Amino acid sequence: MDISVIVPLYNEEESLPELEQWISRVMDEHGFSYEIIFVNDGSTDRSWEVITDLARKNPAVKGVSFRRNYGKSPALNTGFRRAKGDVVITMDADLQDSPDEIPELYHMIKDEGYDLVSGWKKKRYDPLSKTIPTKLFNATARKVSGIKNLHDFNCGLKAYRHKVVERIEVYGDMHRYIPFLAKNAGFTRIGEKVVQHQARKYGTTKFGLDRFVNGYLDLATLWFTNKFGVKPMHFFGLLGSLMFLLGLLAVIAVGATKLYNMHVGNHYTLVTSSPYFYIALVTMILGTQLFLTGFIGELVVRNSPRRNEYEIEEEIKTEE
Numbered sequence: 001m002d003i004s005v006i007v008p009l010y011n012e013e014e015s016l017p018e019l020e021q022w023i024s025r026v027m028d029e030h031g032f033s034y035e036i037i038f039v040n041d042g043s044t045d046r047s048w049e050v051i052t053d054l055a056r057k058n059p060a061v062k063g064v065s066f067r068r069n070y071g072k073s074p075a076l077n078t079g080f081r082r083a084k085g086d087v088v089i090t091m092d093a094d095l096q097d098s099p100d101e102i103p104e105l106y107h108m109i110k111d112e113g114y115d116l117v118s119g120w121k122k123k124r125y126d127p128l129s130k131t132i133p134t135k136l137f138n139a140t141a142r143k144v145s146g147i148k149n150l151h152d153f154n155c156g157l158k159a160y161r162h163k164v165v166e167r168i169e170v171y172g173d174m175h176r177y178i179p180f181l182a183k184n185a186g187f188t189r190i191g192e193k194v195v196q197h198q199a200r201k202y203g204t205t206k207f208g209l210d211r212f213v214n215g216y217l218d219l220a221t222l223w224f225t226n227k228f229g230v231k232p233m234h235f236f237g238l239l240g241s242l243m244f245l246l247g248l249l250a251v252i253a254v255g256a257t258k259l260y261n262m263h264v265g266n267h268y269t270l271v272t273s274s275p276y277f278y279i280a281l282v283t284m285i286l287g288t289q290l291f292l293t294g295f296i297g298e299l300v301v302r303n304s305p306r307r308n309e310y311e312i313e314e315e316i317k318t319e320e
């Protein structure tokens, strides 16, 4: 099979028939063998009935339906586990992404050697409240992930070599950082294609402004797990030691002040009257706690089945 198209959706009943028609038209025109996997993320409207109908008319249409709403990432991951095509394409259900981009995306993966190609909505048809924070978000994502050539991390329209979707696991809200996940799995040929974007035709956006707060927190998590995931002590131990050192210096300052005061005959000054006393107290406790957090982190890693999982590209084995 050439192409699997994965469409995560939550309450998009009006868009689905148009989308299915458009995708299959493009596929037939180019002679691709394909499947469309609709992942119904617990819709409360008639989306699933519509999908069942479409599947009756077109055998290339497949569907999975969650009992409740889990989010876009779980929906995508479920599609990834089922995709059979050499090239896997993800696309939003709301007709904001154009299926006309599929042939070129396919070509970039198949012939130009990209592992992942992300759409870039260079000209966006979204409200300003979304486009401005998105610019900031993408700048941060570029910096933290080190993928410098991507303008639009969270574009719903993306194409993947099949091996990539096998090897990455999208969970929580991590769909915003799939290129980062792919890079961490060793797929470094990540490209970009300017894509057409349209205003939402039916229904409303399924994400609120909390997307930006959560987006930043997730980026911090990815940065941390990528860097210190199997060696948390390197993070907590360093911080803890620095804190403790600061505390130690403060203790010395407290002691020295006390001795000086005694030397000049001022016997009754209390150590609590020195600011260094409080600095010492706080930083030494914090330092110890950070250090212990590091040990707990190490215990968790020690018991994680993933602690010795690596991406192996090739291997040479000789028979005995």
Ligand code: UDP
Residues within 6 Å of the ligand: 007, 008, 009, 010, 011, 012, 041, 069, 070, 071, 072, 075, 091, 092, 093, 094, 096, 156, 204, 205, 206, 207
């Ligand atoms: N979506 C989903 N589960 C959710 C929220 C969204 O499957 O919990 C789907 C949604 O139906 C659409 C895609 O994810 O196909 C992108 O969502 P939306 O268009 O609302 O996001 P926006 O374009 O506003 O960023």
Ligand code: MG
Residues within 6 Å of the ligand: 092, 094, 096, 200, 205
């Ligand atoms: Mg949309």
